[in-house]
Amino acid sequence: MREATENGSRRTDPSPPAEKILAGGSPGIPHWCLVLLGFGFTPLLATFFFNLWKQPEYQFFPQALAAAGFLAWDRLREVPRGMLRGKPAPAAVLLLLSLTMLALAVLVWSPWLAIVASLPAGIAVLWLIGGGQLLRNAAPAMVMVLTIIPPPLGLDLRLGLFLRELATILSSRTLDLLGVIHSVSGNVIELPGQKLLVEEACSGINSVLFVTAFCLFYLFWRRRPLWCFLICLPASLAFVVMGNVVRISLGASLRYYKGIDLLTGWKHETESIILVALYVLLVVSLESLFPRSKTGDRKALPPAAGLSSPLNFPVWFKAACAVFAALGVLSTFQVWEKSNEGIQPLRAADSRLADGAVFSLPGRIGDWSRSETGPPTVNKIETLGLSSAIWNFQRPGMQAVIAFDYPIWRYHDVEGCYSNNGWTVERKEIFVPKTGAPPRFQMEMKKDPGIRGTLWFATINEKGEWVDQATVKHDFISRIGLFEGPQETTYRVQLLLAGDKAPDAAAIEAMTQLFEEASDILSRQMLQQIRK
Secondary structure, eight states: OOEEEETTEEEEOOOOOGGGBOOTTOOSSOHHHHHHHHHHHHHHHHHHHHHHTTSGGGTTHHHHHHHHHHHHHHHHTTSOSSOBOOOHHHHHHHHHHHHHHHHHHHHHTOHHHHHHHHHHHHHHHHHHHHHHHHHHHHHHHHHHHHTTSOOGGGHHHHHHHHHHHHHHHHHHHHHHHTTOOOEEETTEEEETTEEEEOOHHHHTHHHHHHHHHHHHHHHHHTTOOHHHHHHHHHHHHHHHHHHHHHHHHHHHHHHHHTOOOOSSHHHHHHHHHHHHHHHHHHHHHHHHTSOOOGGGSOOOOOOOOSOSSOOOOOHHHHHHHHHHHHHHHHHHHHHHHHHHTTOOTTSOOOOOBOTTOOOOOOSEETTEEEESSOOOGGGOOOOTTOEEEEEEEEETTEEEEEEEEEEEESOOOTHHHHHHTTOEEEEEEEEOOTTSOOOEEEEEEEETTTEEEEEEEEEEETTSOBOOHHHHHHHHHHHHHOSOSOOOEEEEEEEEEEESSOOOHHHHHHHHHHHHHHHHHHHHHHHHTBOO
16 A cells, blocks of 8 residues: 655555456456357458458468467566456447447448457457556557458558559669660550569569568567657568569569569569568668667566456446347358358359350441451450450441450449559549430540540349449448458440540440440340349
């Protein structure tokens, strides 16, 4: 107990109230409550990690989780055994928020939303056990968990696209300095007689996420202050960008001058491993340049204090754990139900299109005639490597390409595909005809040197329902979910018209006729070949 002298008299300050002190060596929460709480998240989190493993850029998540566990063990060893519990009100708010998010995640089957919902639940439990002191010590581990949660709205995909564009531009300028004759079209570097596609692996998105996670772990482990993070994290990003520029430039130069290929096969994979090891060494070396501070020293473990047995927790907490468990039962049933339907619960739906399905368009559609000779290569339509049927049509002064792509998981926006291949999208909008024709997205694009493109595309599902604004809103939900269970398989019609100028009103009318009639023919053929 503490002693104080006041007005010449001696008094003794009381110890903290017994009901707020955590028992030494006891979690303070009944184990069965934690089991019920954890079970509520288990089915969706299992789905999340299963799907996360399919994403190459996030396959470091087992190491990140192990790092989070190590940081939690390292920091929690130093927590005093006599901890003041947090007030129940903030924990109740956090649990209510988590419960609401988990219920929504079960409703729309969103594993991403489920792992986000697990964060406020974990914070609430830590707060109830040890208040702010325990939360501060557990914060580094929670930050490590955040590194494996993809951001919403496809922001990681946008980062990947940005890194590819940056790597391509910087590599092109480096090749200019090295005297390598080349040209750049989107994310493609064209050498004489060959093309090099700057893919995700070369752009650095895989390395950026891993190196960022490692940098966070190392700085947390070394007990570095905030200013070190503000220096090391941007520096680690710069290391990866420059490393990949060197990889691309060196590979292109060796192929140009010596005919040596370092950008494919086992050589490419070996380069990746060497570069990642180099990034790690650079981060460690950079951190070692900063002086150590006393705030980074590990604290000695204080003597145990407190009660000898856990205290009773509020009834509402136990009831909330039971509700979480009920949601776990419901999501488990959803997985079982989808399995019984013959659908793999963690994979996209398969197409019900009959084997050997064939699609065809007539020789003439209005004043358009089908041509066996395709238009210039600039009119190449992007199909993502899917099964596609492609037709060339022409009329006086115009050449167009129509493609029917299938099968596609849900709705897919082709804007990124064209952006990756040299097109700049100037305008994009959705158009819903009043005639009952399929709603379509319209994109106005340009491409060097002086090429204009007009792209129309529409999507239909296996029920014969065309994508419209409502489906776009539904896709927004899917992007929040990011990794979802199986959804409907869709099919896409594209029409691309490219030339040296934008189409006039007469050309737009001709395109409308061609697109609507081709969409009607192809959708009917698709529905006729769908297995019932």
